[in-house]
Structures are given as C-alpha cells and as structure tokens.
Amino acid sequence: MSSVIALPLLPSVLAACVVLALGRLLGQRVGLLARFSIPAPIIGGLAFSVLALLGEHAIGYELTLDTAARLPLLLIFFAMIGLTADLALLRSGGARLARFLVALFPFLVMQNLLGVAMAYLLGFHPVLGLITGSITLVGGHGTGAAYAERFAEEHDILGLMGLTMTSATLGLVIGGIIGGPVAERLIRRLQRADAPATTDGGVIGGPTSTPVTTLSFTASLGAGLAAVFTGQAIGEALKGSGVTVPDFLWCLLVGLIIRNGGAALGARLHDAASELIGSVCLSIFLTWTMMTLDLDSVVAVAGPLLLIFLVQTVLVAAWARYIVFRVLGRDYEAAIISGAFCGFAMGATATAVANMQALTRHHGPAPQAFVVVPLVGAFFIDLMNLAVLTVFLLPGFIVGR
Numbered sequence: 001m002s003s004v005i006a007l008p009l010l011p012s013v014l015a016a017c018v019v020l021a022l023g024r025l026l027g028q029r030v031g032l033l034a035r036f037s038i039p040a041p042i043i044g045g046l047a048f049s050v051l052a053l054l055g056e057h058a059i060g061y062e063l064t065l066d067t068a069a070r071l072p073l074l075l076i077f078f079a080m081i082g083l084t085a086d087l088a089l090l091r092s093g094g095a096r097l098a099r100f101l102v103a104l105f106p107f108l109v110m111q112n113l114l115g116v117a118m119a120y121l122l123g124f125h126p127v128l129g130l131i132t133g134s135i136t137l138v139g140g141h142g143t144g145a146a147y148a149e150r151f152a153e154e155h156d157i158l159g160l161m162g163l164t165m166t167s168a169t170l171g172l173v174i175g176g177i178i179g180g181p182v183a184e185r186l187i188r189r190l191q192r193a194d195a196p197a198t199t200d201g202g203v204i205g206g207p208t209s210t211p212v213t214t215l216s217f218t219a220s221l222g223a224g225l226a227a228v229f230t231g232q233a234i235g236e237a238l239k240g241s242g243v244t245v246p247d248f249l250w251c252l253l254v255g256l257i258i259r260n261g262g263a264a265l266g267a268r269l270h271d272a273a274s275e276l277i278g279s280v281c282l283s284i285f286l287t288w289t290m291m292t293l294d295l296d297s298v299v300a301v302a303g304p305l306l307l308i309f310l311v312q313t314v315l316v317a318a319w320a321r322y323i324v325f326r327v328l329g330r331d332y333e334a335a336i337i338s339g340a341f342c343g344f345a346m347g348a349t350a351t352a353v354a355n356m357q358a359l360t361r362h363h364g365p366a367p368q369a370f371v372v373v374p375l376v377g378a379f380f381i382d383l384m385n386l387a388v389l390t391v392f393l394l395p396g397f398i399v400g401r
Contacts, residue, residue, distance in 0.1 A: 003060060003061050003062070004061075004062050004064055005061055005062065005063050005064070006064045006066070007063065007064065007065050007066060008066050009066040009068060009069065012065040012066045012067065012288075013069070013284070015065060015291070016065075016284050016287045016288050016291065017284070019044040019045060019047075019048045019287055019291060020040055020041060020044050020045075020283050020284065020287045021044075022044045022047070023039075023040035023041060023042070023043035023044020023045065023047070023287070024040040024043075024044070026040075026043050026044070026047070027039075027040050027043050027358075035184065038176070038177060038180050038358065039176055039180070039286070039351075039354040039355060039357065039358040040283065040287075040358070041176075041282075041283050041286035041287040041289075041290060041354060042173070042176035042177065042286070042290060042351075042354070044287060044290070045286065045287045045288075045289065045290020045291045045293075046173060046290050046293070048290070048291045049290060049291060049292075049293045049295050050295065052291075053295045064292075065288065065291060065292060067288045067292060070285055070288050070289070072228070073281040073282070073284055073285040074248060074281070074282070074285045074350060075228045075231070075232070075247060075248050075251050076224050076225070076228055076251075076277065076278070076281045077278045077281040077282040077285065077350075077353075078248040078249070078251045078252040078255070078374060079223075079224040079225075079227035079228050079231065079251040079252065079254065079255040079278075080220070080224050080255065080274045080275065080277050080278030080281070081252050081255065081278060081353075081370055081371065081374055082227060082251065082252040082253060082254065082255020082256035082257075082258070082259060083220060083223055083224060083227065083255040083256075083258060083259045083269055083271075083274040083278075084259065084271050084274045084275055084278070084370070085252075085255075085256045085259060085260075085367070085370070085371050086259070086260070086263075086367070087256070087260045096328055096329070096333065096334075096337075096368055096372055097372045097375065097376070099327050099328050099329070100324070100327070100328060100337065100372060100376055101376065101380055101384070102327060103319075103323050103324045103327040103328070104376070104380075104381060104384060105384050105388075107319050107323070107345065108134050108138065108384055108385055108388045109388055110315060110319070111133045111134050111137065111138070111312065111315065111316075111345070112129070112130055112133035112134050112388060112389070112392055114129075114133070114311060114312060114315055115128075115129035115130060115131075115132045115133030115134075115308060115312065116129030116130065116133070116392075117129065118132070118307070118308045118311055119132070119308070122307065122308070127151045128163065129308075130147075130389065130392060130393075131144065131147070131148070131151070131163060131164050131167055132167050132305060132308045132309065132312065133312075134385050134388065134389065135147050135164075135389065136164055136167040136168040136171060137167070137168075137171040137312065137345060137346050137347070138344065138345060138381060138385050139385055140168055140171075140172075140347070140348050144164040144167065144168045147164070147389075148163075148164040163305065166305065167305065167309075169293055169294070170305070170306075170309055171309075171346040171347045172289070172290075172293075172346070172347035172348060172351060173290075173293070173347070174309065174313055174346045174347070175316075175342055175343045175344065175345065175346030175347030175348070175351045175352070175355075176286075176290075176343065176347060176351045176354060176355065178313060178316065178317055178342045178346070179339040179340065179341075179342035179343045179351075179352070179355035179359075180339060180355060180358055180359065182317050182320050182321055182338060182339055182342055183320075183335050183336060183338055183339025183342075183355070183359050184339075184359070185321070186321065186325055186334075186335035186338055186339075187332065187335045187359070187363055190330075190331070190332055190335060211272075212270060212272050212273045212276060213270075213273075216269070216270035216272075216273040217270075217273045217276070217277070219269055219270070219273070220269050220270060220273040220274040220277055221273075221277055223255070223258050223259075223262075223269055223274075224255065224274065224277060224278075226254075226258065227251050227252075227254040227255040227258055228251050230250075230251075230254045231247055231248070231249075231250035231251030231252075231253070231254045231255075232247050232250070232251070234250045234254070235247040235250050248374075249374070249375070252374055252375075256371075279357060282350065282353060282354060282357070283354075285350060286350055286351070286354050289350070312346070313346065316341075316342055316345045316346055317342065319341075319345070320338040320339070320341045320342050320345075321338065324337065324338045324341050325338045332363070332364070332366065333366050333368050333369050335359075336356050336359055336360065336366040336369040337356075337366075337369045337372060337373060339355045339356065339359055340352035340353065340355050340356045340369060340373040340377075341373075342355065343355045344373075344376075344377045344381065348377075349373070349374060349377030352373055352377055353370070353373065353374065356369055356370060356373065
C-alpha cells in the first residue's frame with residue numbers, strides 16, 4: 001500500500017502553476033503539439049499524471065493535491081466570459097446557436113447507437129454502450145455516477161461505477177487532444193492559419209490597445225466576484241423550484257448583465273483584464289483536473305473499452321468536420337466551435353473552452369463561439385441528452401427490462 005503525501009492548498013496552487021508553465025513550454029517547443037493547438041493544461045496535467053503514476057509504483061508514495069479552490073476558479077472563469085460578452089457583437093449569434101443545436105441532437109442519437117452496437121459486438125451488456133455513449137462523454141462524471149448507481153441496481157453489473165468514472169476520464173483526455181487538430185485542419189482550409197496571434201489579450205473579443213493596469217484588473221476581478229456571488233445566490237434560491245440550471249451558467253449571465261448594463265451607463269470594464277483573469281482561472285482549474293486523474297484505475301479497468309473509445313473518437317471528429325462545421329456556416333467561428341464540440345462531445349464544457357482558447361491565441365478572436373459554446377454545454381446539451389437517454393431507456397427499446 002502506497003504512503004500518501006498530501007499537499008496543502010498553496011503548494012497545490014504552486015504545483016499547478018509549475019505544471020501549467022511546463023505544459024505551455026512543451027506546447028511551444030514540440031512541433032506536433034504546437035501545430036495542433038493542444039491546450040497547455042492538457043499537456044502539462046497529463047504529463048504530471050503519468051509521472052506521478054510511475055513515481056507511485058517506483059517509490060511507493062502517492063501525491064495528492066488540495067483542490068478546494070477548483071470550483072471557485074471555474075465560476076470566476078464563466079463570470080469573466082459574461083464580462084467580455086458584448087451584446088452588440090453577439091446579436092447575430094442567435095442563428096448560429098440554433099444551427100448548433102440542430103447539429104447536436106442527431107449526434108447524441110448516433111453516439112448512443114454506436115456505443116450500444118459496440119457493446120453488443122464485444123459481448124458486453126448494452127447499458128455499457130450507453131455508459132460509453134452520451135451518459136459519460138457528454139454528461140461527464142456527475143451524470144455518469146447518477147446513471148451508474150441506477151444501472152448497478154437494475155442489472156446487477158459489478159464494478160460499473162469504476163467503468164463509468166474511467167469512461168468519463170478517458171473522454172476528458174481525448175476531448176482535449178482531438179479538438180485542436182480537427183479545428184486546425186478546418187482553419188487551414190479557410191486560409192486563416194496566418195492570422196495574428198493574440199496571446200496578450202483579445203482571445204475572446206479581439207486585440208486591445210490599452211494595457212492592463214492595477215485599477216482595471218481590480219475592477220474586473222471585483223465585477224467577476226460579484227457575478228459569482230450573485231449567480232450562486234440565484235442558483236440557491238431556485239433549488240427545489242424545478243428550474244435546473246448549473247451555477248456557472250448563472251454566473252455567466254450575471255456577468256453579461258453587468259458588462260452590458262454598465263456599458264449602457266458609461267461604465268465599461270477593461271476586456272483584456274477580464275480575459276486575463278478568466279484565462280488564468282480556467283488554466284489552473286483544468287490543470288488541477290488533469291493532475292488529479294486516477295490513471296491507475298483507468299489502466300486497470302479500461303480493457304476493451306479502448307476499442308469503443310477509438311470508434312467514438314472517430315465519430316466525434318467526423319461529426320465536427322463534416323456536420324458541425326458545415327451546418328454552422330463553414331467560416332472561422334464555425335471552425336472554432338467545431339474544435340470546442342470535440343471537447344464537450346467527449347469530455348466537458350471546460351475542455352471545450354480550453355480548446356477554443358488555444359485556437360484563438362493562434363488565429364484571432366471568436367466572440368460568438370465564446371458565448372454559444374458555454375450556453376450549449378451548460379444548459380441545452382443536458383436537456384437534449386436527457387431526452388435522448390429517456391427514449392433509449394424505454395422498456396424493450398435498446399436496454400430491456
């Protein structure tokens with residue numbers, strides 16, 4: 001049995017910063033990683049997880065991190081998306097949002113049909129096909145855990161929770177890896193590969209002409225914290241009311257109101273400061289997520305699931321390239337959203353946004369994408385996923401009772 005070395009919060013933050021910096025360095029120095037815009041948190045966090053696993057087996061010590069600040073970082077990030085969302089630039093995004101939803105619904109059906117078909121082909125119970133379909137790949141760890149408990153009781157399948165967490169974990173990793181290559185290929189077709197980089201700000205809304213100051217940074221941070229506090233209060237007030245909306249979406253919406261309401265009154269925040277804060281929060285959040293992956297469990301229970309994941313990965317990449325990109329208009333914003341689609345079709349909304357950040361740093365801003373994708377990933381996709389799964393779980397439909 002391994003001995004545990006538990007790092008408290010501040011050393012854990014330091015570790016995440018170091019790993020993130022190394023991931024960014026590798027992303028810049030390794031040609032393949034740079035070419036395909038693999039996010040730095042994915043590179044550094046996954047490398048750390050592999051080294052930690054090897055170290056645990058070699059010397060018998062397991063390193064654990066205090067990630068208590070992970071959720072607040074995620075909420076601040078989404079608040080900052082709202083604080084940089086100029087409604088004047090986003091009015092034309094309504095049609096793009098509708099077209100994105102049109103592309104998503106049949107994908108959810110195909111993802112589950114493919115998962116069930118592969119389960120039958122490999123001799124597994126068909127519920128494992130749904131587990132390796134939209135339950136974990138779109139729904140993530142939380143949705144997967146909820147369904148795993150139900151399936152374990154109804155179908156008496158041993159080890160189902162471990163398989164479910166493994167599926168969600170593998171999807172998170174794959175979603176962060178394939179989004180960049182898929183989008184880069186589409187962008188090259190649009191001849192946007194030589195667009196100016198925006199690494200010092202303007203990732204979401206465009207380049208800025210004035211530098212970030214202490215005052216502008218503090219104002220954006222204060223507005224972001226106010227959006228988080230208000231968003232959480234709204235979420236808490238609506239508990240038990242039948243309205244199920246994740247807190248981070250409320251934070252985004254409150255941030256959007258603060259940003260556009262303030263602008264109408266002549267009080268405008270500095271977009272570059274808000275983007276900087278949001279980028280730091282998302283980067284540390286996702287780095288922590290990757291650093292705490294339980295790769296030992298993944299290796300132990302993956303087995304034939306890897307074959308199902310290979311086929312699902314091909315489906316996601318093909319759907320992004322041939323369906324999402326075309327339905328959304330075959331333009332630059334469509335290419336960025338296609339890369340994001342790979343993130344939450346295999347992993348999570350945070351992965352989708354990290355994919356977009358890596359791409360827009362190289363090729364320029366995509367303001368519509370940074371509002372459309374979080375809205376879809378946080379709200380609409382869960383409703384559609386629930387509707388599709390409800391049909392699949394009808395008695396005698398795919399999974400018999």
